[in-house]
Amino acid sequence: MKRRDFLKSASGLAAGALASAAPAIWSPAKADARSETLLIVSEGGPNNLDIHGVGTNVPGYEVCWNCYDRLISHEMKAGPGGVPYYDRDKFKGELAEDMNIGDMSVTFKLKKNAKFHDGAPVTAKDVKWSLDRAVSVGGFPTFQMAAGSLTKTEQFVIVDDSTVRIDFLKKDRLTVPDLAVIVPSVFNSELLKKNASEKDPWGLEYAKQQTAGSGAYKVTKWTAGTEVVMERNDAWVGGPVPKVRRVIWRMVPQAGNRRALLERGDADISYELPNKDFQEMKAESKLNVVSIPYSNGMQYIGMNVTKPPFDNLKVRQAVAYALPYQKIMDAVMFSLANPLFGAPADKPTDVVWPQPHKYNTDMDKAKALMAQAAPGGIETTLSFDLNFAQVNEPLCVLVQESLAQIGIKATINKVPGANWRTEFTKKEMPLFTNVFSGWLDYPEYFFFWAYHGQNSIFNTMSYKSPEMDRFIDGARVAAASGDQAAYDTDVKGFIDLAFADIPRIPLYQPFVNVAMQKNVSGYQYWFHRRLDYRSLVKG
Amino acid sequence: MLTMIGKRLMFAIPSLIGVVVVTFLLTRALPGDPAAYFAGPAATKEAVEQIRKKLGFDKPLIEQFFRYTSDLARGDLGTSLTTGQPVAAEIRNRLPASAELTLLGLFISIAIALPLGVLAATRPGSWIDHLCRITTTAGVSLPVFFTGLVLVYVFYFLLGWSPAPLGRLDVFYSAPPTVTGFYLVDTLMARDFEAFRSALSQLILPAATLAIFSLAPIARMTRASMLSVLASDFVRTARASGLKPSTVIVTYAFRNAMLPVITTLSMVFSFLLGANVLVEKVFAWPGIGSYAVEALISSDFAPVQGFVLTMAVMYVLLNLAIDILYGVIDPRVRLEG
Numbered sequence: 001m002k003r004r005d006f007l008k009s010a011s012g013l014a015a016g017a018l019a020s021a022a023p024a025i026w027s028p029a030k031a032d033a034r035s036e037t038l039l040i041v042s043e044g045g046p047n048n049l050d051i052h053g054v055g056t057n058v059p060g061y062e063v064c065w066n067c068y069d070r071l072i073s074h075e076m077k078a079g080p081g082g083v084p085y086y087d088r089d090k091f092k093g094e095l096a097e098d099m100n101i102g103d104m105s106v107t108f109k110l111k112k113n114a115k116f117h118d119g120a121p122v123t124a125k126d127v128k129w130s131l132d133r134a135v136s137v138g139g140f141p142t143f144q145m146a147a148g149s150l151t152k153t154e155q156f157v158i159v160d161d162s163t164v165r166i167d168f169l170k171k172d173r174l175t176v177p178d179l180a181v182i183v184p185s186v187f188n189s190e191l192l193k194k195n196a197s198e199k200d201p202w203g204l205e206y207a208k209q210q211t212a213g214s215g216a217y218k219v220t221k222w223t224a225g226t227e228v229v230m231e232r233n234d235a236w237v238g239g240p241v242p243k244v245r246r247v248i249w250r251m252v253p254q255a256g257n258r259r260a261l262l263e264r265g266d267a268d269i270s271y272e273l274p275n276k277d278f279q280e281m282k283a284e285s286k287l288n289v290v291s292i293p294y295s296n297g298m299q300y301i302g303m304n305v306t307k308p309p310f311d312n313l314k315v316r317q318a319v320a321y322a323l324p325y326q327k328i329m330d331a332v333m334f335s336l337a338n339p340l341f342g343a344p345a346d347k348p349t350d351v352v353w354p355q356p357h358k359y360n361t362d363m364d365k366a367k368a369l370m371a372q373a374a375p376g377g378i379e380t381t382l383s384f385d386l387n388f389a390q391v392n393e394p395l396c397v398l399v400q401e402s403l404a405q406i407g408i409k410a411t412i413n414k415v416p417g418a419n420w421r422t423e424f425t426k427k428e429m430p431l432f433t434n435v436f437s438g439w440l441d442y443p444e445y446f447f448f449w450a451y452h453g454q455n456s457i458f459n460t461m462s463y464k465s466p467e468m469d470r471f472i473d474g475a476r477v478a479a480a481s482g483d484q485a486a487y488d489t490d491v492k493g494f495i496d497l498a499f500a501d502i503p504r505i506p507l508y509q510p511f512v513n514v515a516m517q518k519n520v521s522g523y524q525y526w527f528h529r530r531l532d533y534r535s536l537v538k539g
Numbered sequence: 540m541l542t543m544i545g546k547r548l549m550f551a552i553p554s555l556i557g558v559v560v561v562t563f564l565l566t567r568a569l570p571g572d573p574a575a576y577f578a579g580p581a582a583t584k585e586a587v588e589q590i591r592k593k594l595g596f597d598k599p600l601i602e603q604f605f606r607y608t609s610d611l612a613r614g615d616l617g618t619s620l621t622t623g624q625p626v627a628a629e630i631r632n633r634l635p636a637s638a639e640l641t642l643l644g645l646f647i648s649i650a651i652a653l654p655l656g657v658l659a660a661t662r663p664g665s666w667i668d669h670l671c672r673i674t675t676t677a678g679v680s681l682p683v684f685f686t687g688l689v690l691v692y693v694f695y696f697l698l699g700w701s702p703a704p705l706g707r708l709d710v711f712y713s714a715p716p717t718v719t720g721f722y723l724v725d726t727l728m729a730r731d732f733e734a735f736r737s738a739l740s741q742l743i744l745p746a747a748t749l750a751i752f753s754l755a756p757i758a759r760m761t762r763a764s765m766l767s768v769l770a771s772d773f774v775r776t777a778r779a780s781g782l783k784p785s786t787v788i789v790t791y792a793f794r795n796a797m798l799p800v801i802t803t804l805s806m807v808f809s810f811l812l813g814a815n816v817l818v819e820k821v822f823a824w825p826g827i828g829s830y831a832v833e834a835l836i837s838s839d840f841a842p843v844q845g846f847v848l849t850m851a852v853m854y855v856l857l858n859l860a861i862d863i864l865y866g867v868i869d870p871r872v873r874l875e876g
Contacts, residue, residue, distance in 0.1 A: 047620070055620060227710075250706070251823065257822075417576075424575075
C-alpha cells in the first residue's frame, strides 16, 4: 500500500496513532492540506517575481503568468495528442470584458469587478501605467513589446475609468498577440507608486519580492532558491476560479530525486528531467507524461557565414549531409522530439514553421562536397552552452565524430552558462548548437529574429542576404494587410532560401515534457512552455 | 587570556584584508559578463549596456573596489543577482542550515570514529583494526554525492523509511520562529514536537552521508596518535604501576592523544562546511555551499565575495577556538607562543 493511500484511509485516526507509521505527515489536518495543495518540483526557481525586473529568469515568468492578469489571453484548442493547446488566433478577455479592434487602434473595456490582491479596483490608469512601465524599463520587457510595434507611452490612452485604447504605430499583425504574452501584465499602480523611489520610479525593487497583481494566485512565501508558496485568489475574475487552493513549488536540484519524488507519489508535477527518464516513465505508465513540441522552436547547428571555412556554401552543405540526424534523435533525444530533416525530395514547401529540410545523413555526398571545397580538411571549434549540457554534450560528441569522417576536425568548446550570452553577442563562434524559439508563433517572426539582415543577436550565423530580407519584410507587410497569397509566396520564399543557403541546419523540434501524478489533470500547453496552475485539477 | 585573544584577532586583520582584495580581483577576473547574462535571452547590445550601467560594472575597477569596501564597512555585502536577495540576509539564513547539518554529521562521525580508532589502536592487527581500515577506506573513497544518492534510493525510494529529500522540513510544516536558525533547537524552543521530528528525520540521511565521508580522517588520526602515545614511556610506567587498562587508556593515553585529533576535527569541520555542496544538492538542502556554487556558475560576484569572506572569518574564529581548546586539554601548550 502506498503511503498516500494509507494516509487517506487512516486520516480519521488520531495523530498519535499515525506517528509510528508515517515519517513525514502525522496529523490528519496535514493530510487534508495535502489534497488541496499541488507540490511542484523543478530544478530552478525564480530570481524575481516581476517580469519587468532586471534579469528575471524563466521560472520567474511562471510566477508572473499565474499571479498577474493581462488584458487578453488565448482560447484553448485541442493540440497534439488531444492535449489542450493555446489557440494562436483566438483571444478572450482576461481583465478586459470586451476588445474592439479598429483600423489603427484597439479598445478594451475592463471588467467592472476586477480587483487587485489588496482589494483596490483595477482601473484604466493601472493598465496604462503598467504598459508604460513595460515599454520604459528597458531590457527584455521593452524588447518584447517592441516586437509587436508597442514602443511609445503615447500609444496607451485612458478613455475613461474602465476603458483603455491602444493606438497602433503602424499596421502589424503581431500587435494584438503581443498583448497576450506575459510582459504586458497589469500591475497595481497605486501600491507600486507608494513603494517607488526617485531612483526606482517603477517600483521594481518592491515588485521583485512580492506580487502586486490581480491574478489567480498570489505569492505568500518566497525563499529564493528553495521554494515558492502561492495561494489562490478567491476573488479572481479573469476566468473560472482555479481548483487548486495552494501551490508549493520546491527546488530539487537532483534530477534523480525529482523522479523518485514523483514515483513515490510525494510530488505532483515535475519537469526538466532528462529525456531518458521521461522515456522510461512513459513506458512504465505509472505517471501521466505529456510531451508537446515547442511552438516555433528548434535545436540547430549554426555556422558563422562571415568567416572561412563556413562562408563557403559547399562546406555548409557538406556539414548538412554529414550530421548524424537519426542517431541524435535516438541516442540524445530518446525520440522525444520531432525530426526536422530528411523530407522527401519532391515534397513541396509548406507555409508552416518549423518544417523538415531535405538533407539527410549521406556521407558520400558530404565527402564529395568537401573534396571540392576543402580537400585539405578543416579545423574548427564546436561550441555549446554548458547550462544545457544534458542534451548538448552528447549531441556535440556525435556531431564531432561524424564531421571527423569528412575531414572536419572539430574541437568541442564547452561554454559556461554565464559566458554563453557574451560569446553569442560577439558572434565569433564558427560552429555551435543552440535552441531558439519564439513566443509568437508566426514564421515571419522567427525569421525576422533569426535570418534577417538587421543581424539581431539571434541571427547567430551573421547571415545577411538582400533577397532574404525582401521575403521577410514582404511577408510582414502582407500579414498586416491580410494579403494571403503574397504572404504564402514570401513565406515559402524565405524557407526555401534558408534551406538552400543553409547557414543554420535545423535538427529537431524539442518537446516540452511534463510528468504528473495520475490524479492531476487539466494541463495546458502555452507558448511560454511553463505551467498554468489555473487550469490544473488534483484528485 | 583576553589579551591573547585580542592579539590573535589583531593578527587576523591583515589576512582578512588580503581575502577581501583577492576575492574582489578574482571574481572580476572570472570569464563571463554578468551584464550580458542578466540582460536575458532577448537582449540587444544597448540593453546589455543599460544593465551594465545599472549594476555599476561600467565604472573603473578601482572605483568599484572602493564602493565595495565602503558598503562592506556598513555590513552591506551587496545583492545577489541570481536570487535577487541581499547577500548578508541570505548567508544569515543559509549558514545555520549548513552548520546544523555539518555539526550533526560531525557528531555522528565522532561518535563512531573515536571509539573505532581507539579500539583499533589498542588491538592492532585484530579484526577491529581491519574493520576500522575497511570502513574508513570505503567511506573516503566513495564520492559524497554517490553515497547520498544510494542512501536516498535505499531508505527513501525502496524502503520508504526516510522522508522525501526535500530540504530541511516536510513541505507541510512551517519553519519555527528563528532564534538560533538551527531547526532542531528552534522547534524545541517553540515546543513544536511534530516539526522537531520532521526536521530530525530530514537531517538523518544527509548527516549520515557527511559522517560516512568524514569518518576516515578522524578514525585514522585517532588510531595513529593513540598508537604513538601507547608506545610512549609514561604509558609503560602507568601499566607497570599496575593501573587498570581502562584507566591507562582513557585517562592517560587518550587525553594525550587528543591534540592531533582536535586539529583534524577543526580541519574536517571547516572543510565540510564549505565542501558539502554535493550533499546539499542531493538533498535539496538550502545551505551555503550550493548558494556559492550557483552564484559562481552565473558570474554573480556579490554572493561569491560574501561567501569567501564569511568562510575566512569562520576559519579565523575556529582556529582561535581550537587554540583555546588546546590549552584546556593540555596545560603544557602555552597560548602565548
